[in-house]
Amino acid sequence: MRTFHRELGRVAMRAREYAVATYSGFKVGAALMTASGKVYTGCNVESSSYGLTLCAERVALFKAISDGERKFKAIAIATDAAVPTPPCGACRQVLSDLAGNIEVITMNTENTLAVHRLNKLLPHAFTARHLGLRRTKKSR
Ligand code: THU
Numbered sequence: 001m002r003t004f005h006r007e008l009g010r011v012a013m014r015a016r017e018y019a020v021a022t023y024s025g026f027k028v029g030a031a032l033m034t035a036s037g038k039v040y041t042g043c044n045v046e047s048s049s050y051g052l053t054l055c056a057e058r059v060a061l062f063k064a065i066s067d068g069e070r071k072f073k074a075i076a077i078a079t080d081a082a083v084p085t086p087p088c089g090a091c092r093q094v095l096s097d098l099a100g101n102i103e104v105i106t107m108n109t110e111n112t113l114a115v116h117r118l119n120k121l122l123p124h125a126f127t128a129r130h131l132g133l134r135r136t137k138k139s140r
Pocket of ligand 1: 026027043054057
């Protein structure tokens with residue numbers, strides 16, 4: 001456990017305050033750190049058509065990607081659950097696709113912290129390689 005893990009967790013906790021959790025009441029915040037140390041935040045945003053809800057992790061990731069970022073170091077996820085919550089399966093897949101094997105820090109309002117590696121949370125990940133696609137610099 002390093003100081004930046006806790007600091008990133010605190011940023012995620014602040015981002016959680018903006019969550020729109022109208023239907024579940026479950027507020028989530030995320031803070032994604034780029035390789036250069038810049039931090040992008042996200043919160044979950046729910047829709048009345050439940051399935052259109054976006055998780056905090058993907059909001060943070062898409063904000064960063066749409067800002068031209070492509071290299072990432074860690075993501076912190078903050079909730080008020082008794083056990084700090086790891087990312088859902090959909091977010092694991094998208095993080096694996098776009099952020100690689102980053103550190104995943106989970107934190108709750110009691111300041112309980114855990115640090116994981118994405119490849120431990122998503123072993124044997126499905127990747128672009130399985131599609132047989134040859135990625136060129138241009139298509140990346
Ligand atoms: N949620 C996230 O934001 N991240 C996760 O990894 C798990 C679930 C959100 C989606 C929904 O708004 C609420 O938490 C309950 O599932």
